[in-house]
Amino acid sequence: MADAPPTDEGWFVLHDFYTVDWDAWRDAPERDRDAALDEAESFLAHREALADADEGDSAVFSITGQDADLMFVHFRESLDELDRIQRSFEQTAFAAYTERAHSYVSVVEISGYTAPDYFEDPESVDAGLRQYFESKLTPEIPEDTYVSFYPMSKRRQPEQNWYDLPLEERAEMMEVHGELGKQYAGRVSQVIASSVGLDDWEWGVTLFADDLTDIKDIVYEMRFDEVSAKYGEFGEFFVGRRFPPSDLPAFMDGAEVPTPEDEGHAHGHGESGHAHGEGGHGHEHGDSHGHDDGHEHGDGHHDHGDEEESDGIRGELEDLDIYAGQPHGEDVYATVLYSEADTDELFEEVEGLRGNFDHYDTHVKTAVYDGRKTDRAAVVSIWDTASAADTAAGFLSELPEVVSRAGEESGFGTMGMFYETKPEHTDDFVEKFDTVADVLAEMDGHFETDLMMNVEDENDMFIASQWASKEDAMSFFRSDDFADTVDWGRDVLADRPRHVFLA
Numbered sequence: 166m167a168d169a170p171p172t173d174e175g176w177f178v179l180h181d182f183y184t185v186d187w188d189a190w191r192d193a194p195e196r197d198r199d200a201a202l203d204e205a206e207s208f209l210a211h212r213e214a215l216a217d218a219d220e221g222d223s224a225v226f227s228i229t230g231q232d233a234d235l236m237f238v239h240f241r242e243s244l245d246e247l248d249r250i251q252r253s254f255e256q257t258a259f260a261a262y263t264e265r266a267h268s269y270v271s272v273v274e275i276s277g278y279t280a281p282d283y284f285e286d287p288e289s290v291d292a293g294l295r296q297y298f299e300s301k302l303t304p305e306i307p308e309d310t311y312v313s314f315y316p317m318s319k320r321r322q323p324e325q326n327w328y329d330l331p332l333e334e335r336a337e338m339m340e341v342h343g344e345l346g347k348q349y350a351g352r353v354s355q356v357i358a359s360s361v362g363l364d365d366w367e368w369g370v371t372l373f374a375d376d377l378t379d380i381k382d383i384v385y386e387m388r389f390d391e392v393s394a395k396y397g398e399f400g401e402f403f404v405g406r407r408f409p410p411s412d413l414p415a416f417m418d419g420a421e422v423p424t425p426e427d428e429g430h431a432h433g434h435g436e437s438g439h440a441h442g443e444g445g446h447g448h449e450h451g452d453s454h455g456h457d458d459g460h461e462h463g464d465g466h467h468d469h470g471d472e473e474e475s476d477g478i479r480g481e482l483e484d485l486d487i488y489a490g491q492p493h494g495e496d497v498y499a500t501v502l503y504s505e506a507d508t509d510e511l512f513e514e515v516e517g518l519r520g521n522f523d524h525y526d527t528h529v530k531t532a533v534y535d536g537r538k539t540d541r542a543a544v545v546s547i548w549d550t551a552s553a554a555d556t557a558a559g560f561l562s563e564l565p566e567v568v569s570r571a572g573e574e575s576g577f578g579t580m581g582m583f584y585e586t587k588p589e590h591t592d593d594f595v596e597k598f599d600t601v602a603d604v605l606a607e608m609d610g611h612f613e614t615d616l617m618m619n620v621e622d623e624n625d626m627f628i629a630s631q632w633a634s635k636e637d638a639m640s641f642f643r644s645d646d647f648a649d650t651v652d653w654g655r656d657v658l659a660d661r662p663r664h665v666f667l668a
Contacts (some may be wrong), residue, residue, distance in 0.1 A: 168332040170277035170384065170638065171284040174189040175302025176221060176240045178358045179247040180314055180369065181231035181254075182267040190262045190417065197258070202414050205259030209410035217253075218246055224306045226405035227416055235416075236314070236405055238306060238371070240273070266403075266439075269316060271358035271369040273302050278339040297562045300555075307552035309373040310407060313380045316366030316400035334581040342392040345383075350518055350560040351525040351553055352379045366400050373552075377404070377527070467643075475545045498554035503541045506531065506566035511542055512620055514564050518557075522546070527553040534617035534627040537595075538602075541568060543617050543627055582628040590657035591624050597653065604646050605630075610637025624659070 190198065212223035220410040221241040228236050237254070241247050247270070254260055277284045280298050319327035327335065346355075354373040361367050372380045387393050408415075408422040416422045503513050511531045522528040527549040544561055549552040586594045598616045605611050610633035619625035632638040642645055 167329055170272050170332060170336070172276045172359065173284070173298075174300060174359070175273040175299075176242060176273075176304070177244045177247055177358070178239075178269075178271045178273060178369065179237075179239045179249060179251065180267075180269040180371070180403075181237040181239070182228065182265065183235045183237075183263040184232075184266045185234045185417070186264065190523050193262070198417075201258040201262065204257045204415065206410050206413050208254060208257050208259075209237070209413065212250060213410060214236075217249070220303065221246070222304070222306045225410060225413075225637055226312050226407050227422055228402065228403055228405040232401070233403060236264070236312075236403060238312075238314075240304065240306065244270070252570045267403075269314070269360065269369050270363045270406045271360035272363065273357040274357060274368075275301050275306060281336070297559055301559070304356050305555070305658050306621050307373040307556075308407075309552060310341045310548060311374055311377045311380065311404065312407065313372045313377075313384075313402060313404045315361065315402040316364070318367040318398045320398055325395055337391045340553045342387065342390050345387055345390055347518070347560055347563075348386075349379060349383045351384050351522040351528055351548075351557050352376065354552060359482050364627050379524075380404075393525065451666055466544070483497050490659075498548050498551050500546045500554055500558040502544050502558075502560060502561060502564070502567050504544060504564055504567050505541050506564070508542050509619060511544070511564060511566075515544055515561075518624060522557060525553060528557075530559070532625070535620050536615045536617050538615045539613070542620075543629060545627060569663070582630070584628070584654075585659045586624045586626070587659045588624055588658055593621075594626070594654075594657055597650065597657075601646065601650055604644075605641065608637070608641055610634055611641070 168247070193201075209223070209225050211217060215223075217219060218241055221239065222327070223239045226236040228234055239247055239250050247488065251268075275283070277297055284297050288559075321328060346353075356373075357373045358369045358371075359367070360369050372381050372383070406422070406584070408424075412422045412424050415424050427469055515531060515533050519531045521553075522531055529547040529549060531546040533542070534545060536542060544564060546554065546557045546561060548557060595616065602614060605614050611635065612631040614628065614630040617627045617628070617629060630638070
């Protein structure tokens with residue numbers, strides 16, 4: 166008997182597909198349609214807002230094709246919660262105009278193929294990498310526009326039986342399979358969920374992307390990979406586009422969804438001019454429960470866990486005339502991790518990933534910074550959206566000799582301080598930093614501060630500073646030494662400092 170790889174399970178997943186009875190909808194009195202839309206919109210908004218659960222995620226998609234009109238996707242902690250959601254929808258007036266066309270039940274899974282160390286000796290796995298794998302078990306639905314869902318299984322034919330192969334051979338093929346997927350980092354996000362014993366196929370795969378051709382391309386390329394070419398069997402594909410619950414009236418009217426920005430979001434329905442959504446989305450792509458509002462992801466990406474505290478820090482710095490960016494750092498999202506690998510080797514790996522990241526419009530910057538005082542380098546990746554940063558963090562977590570992520574250290578870290586100097590003043594800036602570092606070394610609560618330089622541009626610098634507490638760090642920001650440094654820096658910096666986030 167071949168060895169079975171260990172697995173770990175996370176949230177349960179329901180993909181629920183419905184067709185609309187358009188004849189019944191057209192024949193219904195206008196007041197009945199309006200009431201049904203109001204109730205359905207409220208139901209969907211509450212699911213996205215997690216009004217009925219502590220954790221999870223939900224989204225609604227329009228489906229293009231003849232097999233369904235709508236797809237509801239729900240991630241929840243238990244199967245019981247999914248069951249309640251499904252039954253609750255059937256109690257709405259809107260459900261009377263729909264019929265379930267298909268549904269699929271699964272549970273998010275990671276396996277020993279992709280994370281052997283996680284299962285063999287979890288305590289020895291780098292904390293950040295462990296957090297990344299665990300975050301895979303509790304995913305958010307990305308804000309990407311398009312979705313493709315399909316079920317799949319591994320073949321069990323006499324000459325092509327995946328389950329008869331030795332574990333080492335299967336693991337090697339899955340590693341090659343994963344390397345192909347990395348080429349789409351930042352462009353395609355995926356959620357893999359096991360349905361063994363739960364539904365007709367063995368896995369449900371959900372792909373998300375802003376460009377639908379990226380989904381086509383990754384599926385097409387993987388068909389030539391041995392895992393898929395010899396051992397993969399695929400079920401029916403469903404493709405659609407996400408829209409906010411407040412756009413359901415527009416969807417039922419045959420209008421464009423998501424509603425274009427310049428049209429506003431008040432949808433007149435029928436002659437009554439009933440306005441749904443009161444002129445605004447309110448739940449733009451699920452933001453109502455924290456996609457962009459301070460939710461912290463377990464992969465080293467920080468959205469300021471406690472927004473109130475973050476705003477307080479920024480306010481204190483502003484009072485001191487210290488620029489600290491906007492919430493979330495000028496509306497960008499960052500992942501910062503540290504590696505003790507050879508810098509040239511690390512840069513080569515990062516450069517390969519960056520080439521793929523650059524295909525994505527939301528990619529701002531990915532760079533390697535070499536430490537001056539420490540034997541480690543920082544890899545910084547900055548994005549316009551949280552979901553893109555999350556995806557990038559997953560691929561970056563597999564870089565060689567990663568030792569930690571920003572925010573994992575004890576105490577309080579002021580992370581993401583970027584400085585670009587005028588070329589003629591770079592040496593002066595480094596010298597000034599060394600002087601300030603001597604002052605820092607004598608301060609209470611100071612652990613470590615390093616000035617790290619972009620390996621491609623010595624004028625681009627990144628400061629990583631670690632303190633015992635926020636108050637210890639603020640005592641330095643309030644000091645005359647720091648004020649003098651800020652005044653001096655106005656003449657030597659090419660641009661104002663950029664603080665992507667404070668952790």
